[in-house]
Amino acid sequence: xxxxxxxxxxxxxxxxxxxxxxxxxxxxxxxxxxxxxxxxxxxxxxxxxxxxxxxxxxxxxxxxxxxxxxxxxxxxxxxxxxxxxxxxxxxxxxxxxxxxxxxxxxxxxxxxxxxxxxxxxxxxxxxxxxxxxxxxxxxxxxxxxxxxxxxxxxxxxxxxxxxxxxxxxxxxxxxxxxxxxxxxxxxxxxxxxxxxxxxxxxxxxxxxxxxxxxxxxxxxxxxxxxxxxxxxxxxxxx
Amino acid sequence: xxxxxxxxxxxxxxxxxxxxxxxxxxxxxxxxxxxxxxxxxxxxxxxxxxxxxxxxxxxxxxxxxxxxxxxxxxxxxxxxxxxxxxxxxxxxxxxxxxxxxxxxxxxxxxxxxxxxxxx
Numbered sequence: 001x002x003x004x005x006x007x008x009x010x011x012x013x014x015x016x017x018x019x020x021x022x023x024x025x026x027x028x029x030x031x032x033x034x035x036x037x038x039x040x041x042x043x044x045x046x047x048x049x050x051x052x053x054x055x056x057x058x059x060x061x062x063x064x065x066x067x068x069x070x071x072x073x074x075x076x077x078x079x080x081x082x083x084x085x086x087x088x089x090x091x092x093x094x095x096x097x098x099x100x101x102x103x104x105x106x107x108x109x110x111x112x113x114x115x116x117x118x119x120x121x122x123x124x125x126x127x128x129x130x131x132x133x134x135x136x137x138x139x140x141x142x143x144x145x146x147x148x149x150x151x152x153x154x155x156x157x158x159x160x161x162x163x164x165x166x167x168x169x170x171x172x173x174x175x176x177x178x179x180x181x182x183x184x185x186x187x188x189x190x191x192x193x194x195x196x197x198x199x200x201x202x203x204x205x206x207x208x209x210x211x212x213x214x215x216x217x218x219x220x221x222x223x224x225x226x227x228x229x230x231x232x233x234x235x236x237x238x
Numbered sequence: 239x240x241x242x243x244x245x246x247x248x249x250x251x252x253x254x255x256x257x258x259x260x261x262x263x264x265x266x267x268x269x270x271x272x273x274x275x276x277x278x279x280x281x282x283x284x285x286x287x288x289x290x291x292x293x294x295x296x297x298x299x300x301x302x303x304x305x306x307x308x309x310x311x312x313x314x315x316x317x318x319x320x321x322x323x324x325x326x327x328x329x330x331x332x333x334x335x336x337x338x339x340x341x342x343x344x345x346x347x348x349x350x351x352x353x354x355x356x357x
Binding site: 086186 | 243246247249250253263264265266267268270271272274275277278279285288289291292293295296297298299300301302303304305306307308309310311320322323324325326327328329330331332333334335336337338339340341342343344345346347349350352353354
């Protein structure tokens with residue numbers, strides 16, 4: 001008979017364990033989200049992240065080992081981004097009628113996201129490569145990492161800042177929009193896509209399909225705009 | 239179902255090739271999304287067969303961010319000594335960008351008479 005530690009040492013090196021753990025942690029996060037009646041603070045991604053980080057820490061499993069299993073889930077981000085064409089197509093009649101508001105909100109939202117982050121961080125004493133890493137934080141991870149390298153930031157730090165921004169955006173968007181009395185799903189969705197990329201978009205889809213479609217467009221357009229303007233905005237702060 | 243998944247992957251693949259070949263600042267999947275949208279618009283039949291698959295994949299979009307998120311928690315020290323300042327900048331700038339973007343959208347929608355129809 002194989003002893004428990006032997007079984008563990010086998011399982012902890014195989015993708016099966018960490019793939020299962022990722023799905024189970026998300027199911028728990030999603031159940032908690034539903035049980036809280038959709039409270040934005042109980043974000044399923046956040047709950048799942050905390051559970052899994054706790055397990056990795058207790059079992060002293062390196063992140064690399066965990067990712068061997070979790071990469072199958074991570075990989076689906078690509079096809080899921082392509083799949084955003086679906087809701088976009090279903091909402092095309094909304095999009096055609098909102099071109100001017102979308103372009104205006106894109107420019108204002110994108111510039112505000114970059115400039116206000118740099119301004120606040122600089123006022124609090126952040127400088128150099130750390131400041132540069134902050135500039136692309138509202139855009140989707142692969143684009144943000146590319147921009148960060150280009151403008152002298154630290155790609156790993158940028159990756160962490162991007163994820164944190166997405167979670168913050170997903171958590172604050174609903175209470176903030178309610179406080180501002182903004183009821184237009186297009187505006188709510190578009191703003192969260194521009195400010196909080198894919199995690200914000202995922203949150204928008206939880207609430208309303210039109211909001212989700214507009215969030216997807218906002219995320220895509222902001223990836224393009226941030227790549228174009230981030231170097232220029234950063235140069236104003238250096 | 240399998241054909242639909244193959245189509246999604248194929249569009250991503252073409253997007254990656256285009257992005258790299260032309261050194262565009264936009265990632266491959268985003269270009270793939272634009273190409274697939276163009277495909278839906280010119281071939282409504284394609285949209286009809288794929289819409290359920292896209293919906294299914296997007297229903298749990300949040301799940302797909304979990305692996306990267308765990309990496310962030312495991313590397314909190316990556317935030318360095320300026321961690322608190324960085325967090326303050328993230329919280330405030332995200333709230334400001336959300337408010338500025340949404341208010342601009344609503345203001346311009348009112349100016350141009352673009353109303354949301356709730357169906």
